[in-house]
Every structure is written in C-alpha cells, then in structure tokens.
Amino acid sequence: MSGATKIKVRVTDIVPLNDLVTRFQFEPVDGSMLPTFSGGAHTVVEMKDGDRTRLNPYSLMSDPANRKAYTISVRRDDEGRGGSLFMHKKIKVGDEMVISNPVNLFSLDLRAKKHLMIAGGIGITPFMAQIKQLDRSHGNWELHYCARNEDLASYARELTSEHPNDVHVYYDVKGEAIDLEHLLDGQPLGTHIYVCGPKGMIDWVRGTAKDLGWPREAIHYEEFLAPKPGKPFEVKLAVSNKVIEVGEHESLLEAIENAGVDAPYLCRGGACGQCETNVLECDGTILHRDHWLDPEEHDSNEKIMPCVSRFEGKTLVLDR
Amino acid sequence: MSKFEFPPSISSRPVWGRLEARAGKHHLMIAEAEGAEAIMDIATPDLMAKSHIIYIPKGTDYEEKLKALKPGILHVGPSYAASLPRIRRVLMDAHMGLQVYLTGTEGMMGQAMNEAVNAGIPHTGIQTEHRGSVARRMQCVHCKGITEDVELDPFVCSHCGLNLFVRDHYSRRHAAYQGVCVDAEDPGNVPEQKRIYE
Numbered sequence: 001m002s003g004a005t006k007i008k009v010r011v012t013d014i015v016p017l018n019d020l021v022t023r024f025q026f027e028p029v030d031g032s033m034l035p036t037f038s039g040g041a042h043t044v045v046e047m048k049d050g051d052r053t054r055l056n057p058y059s060l061m062s063d064p065a066n067r068k069a070y071t072i073s074v075r076r077d078d079e080g081r082g083g084s085l086f087m088h089k090k091i092k093v094g095d096e097m098v099i100s101n102p103v104n105l106f107s108l109d110l111r112a113k114k115h116l117m118i119a120g121g122i123g124i125t126p127f128m129a130q131i132k133q134l135d136r137s138h139g140n141w142e143l144h145y146c147a148r149n150e151d152l153a154s155y156a157r158e159l160t161s162e163h164p165n166d167v168h169v170y171y172d173v174k175g176e177a178i179d180l181e182h183l184l185d186g187q188p189l190g191t192h193i194y195v196c197g198p199k200g201m202i203d204w205v206r207g208t209a210k211d212l213g214w215p216r217e218a219i220h221y222e223e224f225l226a227p228k229p230g231k232p233f234e235v236k237l238a239v240s241n242k243v244i245e246v247g248e249h250e251s252l253l254e255a256i257e258n259a260g261v262d263a264p265y266l267c268r269g270g271a272c273g274q275c276e277t278n279v280l281e282c283d284g285t286i287l288h289r290d291h292w293l294d295p296e297e298h299d300s301n302e303k304i305m306p307c308v309s310r311f312e313g314k315t316l317v318l319d320r
Numbered sequence: 321m322s323k324f325e326f327p328p329s330i331s332s333r334p335v336w337g338r339l340e341a342r343a344g345k346h347h348l349m350i351a352e353a354e355g356a357e358a359i360m361d362i363a364t365p366d367l368m369a370k371s372h373i374i375y376i377p378k379g380t381d382y383e384e385k386l387k388a389l390k391p392g393i394l395h396v397g398p399s400y401a402a403s404l405p406r407i408r409r410v411l412m413d414a415h416m417g418l419q420v421y422l423t424g425t426e427g428m429m430g431q432a433m434n435e436a437v438n439a440g441i442p443h444t445g446i447q448t449e450h451r452g453s454v455a456r457r458m459q460c461v462h463c464k465g466i467t468e469d470v471e472l473d474p475f476v477c478s479h480c481g482l483n484l485f486v487r488d489h490y491s492r493r494h495a496a497y498q499g500v501c502v503d504a505e506d507p508g509n510v511p512e513q514k515r516i517y518e
Contacts, residue, residue, distance in 0.1 A: 111440075112440070113440045184416065184417075185345075185415070185417070186415050187415055187416040188415060188416070188440070189411060189414045189415060189416060189418060189439050189440040189441060190416075190439065190440020190441075191416050191440070210343070211343055212343070212344065212345070212416075212417045213342060213343045213344025213345070213416075213417035213418070213419055214416050214417055215441065215442050215444065215445025216444075216445070217442035217444055217445060218416065218442060218445070
C-alpha cells in the first residue's frame with residue numbers, strides 16, 4: 001500500500017473558528033501515543049464519503065511534542081472538490097477516521113540563525129506547530145500574518161496575545177500589507193524565510209528575495225495544490241494493462257487507485273515528487289499543474305504528476 | 321595563465337566555479353594572489369561601487385589594478401590569517417543579500433567558505449573560482465596537524481614527520497584534504513615525489 005503508514009483515529013473535538021475555518025482534533029482509537037513530528041509536517045486524511053474516498057493533506061498545527069492528539073484546521077472551499085465540505089458537514093465528534101503518519105515537506109532549517117515566517121490566510125497552520133517547536137528550543141523567529149479581515153484571521157488573537165513582540169498581523173480590508181522589500185532588507189545574515197499561503201504570495205516573496213540577492217536555499221515555501229476538476233479523459237496503464245476513465249471531479253491519481261492499481265504518493269498536492277510517473281505515449285496535451293517537475297520536464301511530456309495534472313487529447317499511456 | 325583544469329575525481333572533491341556578478345546591495349570579495357584577475361574579469365563600475373575587496377597578494381602585485389576598479393573598500397592584507405578578523409567583522413555586520421565571492425587557492429577558499437557558512441550563508445550560495453597555485457592545504461589523518469601549500473606527493477607532515485600520500489578526500493569543516501601515511505606497512509619504502517597533478 002502506498003503513502004505513509006496509516007493511523008486509526010477518533011475525532012475528539014471540533015471547533016468552528018469562523019465562517020470558513022473549523023479545527024478538528026484526532027486521537028488514536030486504540031489509546032496509544034501518536035508519532036512525534038516536526039513543525040511544518042502534514043497528515044493525509046482519508047475521507048470516506050459514500051463509495052468515494054478522498055485523500056487530502058492538511059498541515060498539523062498542534063504542538064509537535066503532544067503525542068496524545070493532533071489537530072488540523074480545515075478551510076471550507078465551496079468551489080473545491082468537496083473534501084473540505086465533507087469535513088465541515090459530515091464529520092462529527094466520535095467519528096472514526098484514518099490519517100497518515102506525519103510527513104514533512106516544509107521543515108525548519110535548524111541551521112538558520114533566525115526564522116522569518118510569512119503566512120497568508122489558512123497558510124498559518126504549519127507555523128502554529130513550528131512556533132511551538134521553536135519556542136521550546138528558544139529559537140529566534142518572527143511571524144508576518146496576512147488575512148482578509150479580523151474574523152478570518154483564525155489564530156491572530158491567540159498568537160498576538162502569546163507573542164506580542166514576534167507576531168505582526170495585516171488585514172486586507174484595512175488596506176494593510178507587508179512592506180516586503182523593507183522587511184527583507186536588513187535581516188541578519190543566517191535568516192531563513194518560510195512562506196505558506198496563496199500562490200501569488202509565494203511567488204511575490206520568492207521573487208523579491210531573489211532580487212535582493214537572497215540564496216535560494218534560504219527560502220522555504222509550501223503550497224498544496226488541490227487537484228482541479230477538468231474534462232474527463234481516458235488513460236492506458238501499460239504495466240497493469242488497464243484502460244481507465246478519469247472523471248471530471250476526480251484526479252488521475254484517484255482514478256488509478258480506484259482501478260485497484262497501487263501507485264506511490266505522499267503529499268497529493270504536486271509538491272513532494274513521490275507520484276512521478278513516466279509517460280510512454282502521449283498524443284495530446286498534458287496539463288501539468290505540479291511544482292515538482294521543472295519547465296523542461298513539463299515541455300518534454302515524458303513525465304506526469306498524477307496527483308494534480310490532467311490530460312486532454314487522444315492517447316495517454318503511463319508506465320504504471 | 322592563472323587558470324587550471326582540475327581532473328575529474330571522487331565526489332568528495334570540491335568543484336570550484338566561475339565568478340559572475342550577482343544581484344545584491346553588498347558584495348564581499350576575497351582574492352588571494354592571481355584571484356585578483358577573476359575579480360577584474362567580472363568588475364563593472366556599478367558592482368565595484370558596492371564591493372568590499374580583501375586582497376591577499378602572496379607575492380603578486382595587483383593592488384594598483386584593483387584600485388583602478390574603484391571598489392567601495394579595498395583592503396590589502398599580508399596573509400589570510402591577518403585578514404581573518406576583518407572577514408569576520410564584515411560578516412558579523414552583514415545582512416541577508418550579501419554576495420560572497422572567493423577566488424584564489426583551494427585552501428583559502430575553503431577556509432573563507434567556512435567563515436561565511438558559520439555566519440549563516442548556505443554554502444551553495446557562495447561563489448568560488450580557483451586561480452593561481454594548485455597547492456593544497458593538507459590535514460594529517462594521524463596527528464591532525466595541518467600542512468599548508470603542499471605541492472608534492474607524497475610529502476612529510478610538518479607536525480609529526482610521517483610520509484603522507486595526498487588524497488582527494490576533502491573535509492569542508494577543516495577546509496583541507498586528507499594526508500595518509502604512505503609507508504605504514506613497509507617503513508622507509510616511500511614512492512618518488514612528484515607534483516600532485518603530474
């Protein structure tokens with residue numbers, strides 16, 4: 001079975017934080033201890049919705065040293081593929097669910113002399129765990145947190161009351177924004193940047209840092225892509241000798257799994273590279289949506305990341 | 321000619337690059353001997369105005385040529401050791417975005433890279449270009465003593481006196497290659513000395 005090791009958990013607490021964001025707490029069904037994790041890690045939550053199973057990654061936001069329970073925050077996306085709506089509408093306290101062992105694709109570089117965190121909206125969640133981890137080790141950190149308004153800044157109050165000097169909050173509705181160039185200019189040598197939020201924000205921070213001469217290795221970012229719906233298409237799996245249909249609201253990876261073919265994955269969001277698959281034949285266009293493959297690989301049409309990418313055209317044959 | 325093409329070797333052996341002007345408001349350039357030429361190759365008035373050059377002549381005379389580039393600061397130090405307090409001070413006061421350029425012998429680049437890494441710059445973000453002598457900074461794996469500017473293989477450890485074979489195994493932490501006893505099994509049976517890349 002692909003993916004990280006699975007853990008059976010029970011939902012022990014559900015806290016609606018505002019119109020869009022709800023927090024869920026999981027504890028192991030058998031009363032055992034959960035694995036420790038490092039700040040920035042995510043878990044893949046299995047959602048059994050009738051005959052359909054969704055696997056969505058969510059950043060762990062609880063204290064990494066707390067082995068009794070994990071918490072995640074889920075932002076409702078009414079236009080999405082339904083995973084967040086399922087969590088918001090169908091999951092009740094006491095339900096049993098299956099989650100994966102933590103996987104970290106957004107860990108702190110502990111060689112850094114200072115950690116400069118930049119969060120946009122729900123992108124705050126990995127920082128909640130990282131801040132707890134850094135506090136314990138007396139790390140030097142600073143958070144800049146942007147949200148649409150006060151109601152939607154899910155953790156602003158908690159963070160600013162606990163860390164009044166290290167947390168800076170910006171509200172779009174008040175016309176507030178990070179003065180990024182000014183913030184980056186003058187940071188001490190050894191500062192690392194961590195950014196999690198919408199794509200535009202990540203590109204803005206990476207681009208500005210690059211222009212100011214920051215080394216690439218000092219910029220860390222995490223952006224989970226949700227697989228976008230698209231036109232249905234047909235794929236041939238050469239190794240398993242199967243022809244499968246990928247539905248409009250289904251990802252290629254999900255379609256492969258539903259056909260009973262075991263395919264590797266970890267993040268299911270185009271970031272980790274685990275599901276990279278060789279393309280044997282392609283008559284049409286691969287709609288690459290990952291940020292794992294580089295632009296030359298995208299153009300070559302020899303590889304595809306089935307967790308987020310799709311296909312339009314006549315024939316697609318995969319080495320799977 | 322100050323450039324040398326190192327033969328391909330094991331993966332532990334450092335691979336030096338070619339300097340290029342990069343974006344940034346502050347530039348620290350450390351040039352030892354013929355390394356000055358690598359700086360002259362990339363110098364533009366704009367880059368030089370933002371540059372602090374530390375030049376260690378080691379018998380060469382590029383001072384006037386470097387001065388003519390009009391760098392923000394030009395410091396001529398008699399040796400790497402004598403320049404070290406200045407290098408540390410510049411790094412201590414520096415901010416993210418500082419570009420570091422190292423050019424000269426492998427020993428100098430390795431040691432200066434350690435300083436920059438300890439100050440917080442990822443090693444992959446530091447530019448290097450080898451120029452001049454191909455002599456190596458060697459660490460004796462037996463007594464741990466460092467022998468500078470080793471040109472011949474094998475050589476005698478300047479600390480413990482063992483006959484050492486020059487290896488390509490490199491330690492980033494020591495900024496030195498390993499020297500291993502060449503006649504341990506048969507004392508006195510020492511191969512004839514030759515130049516390292518002969």
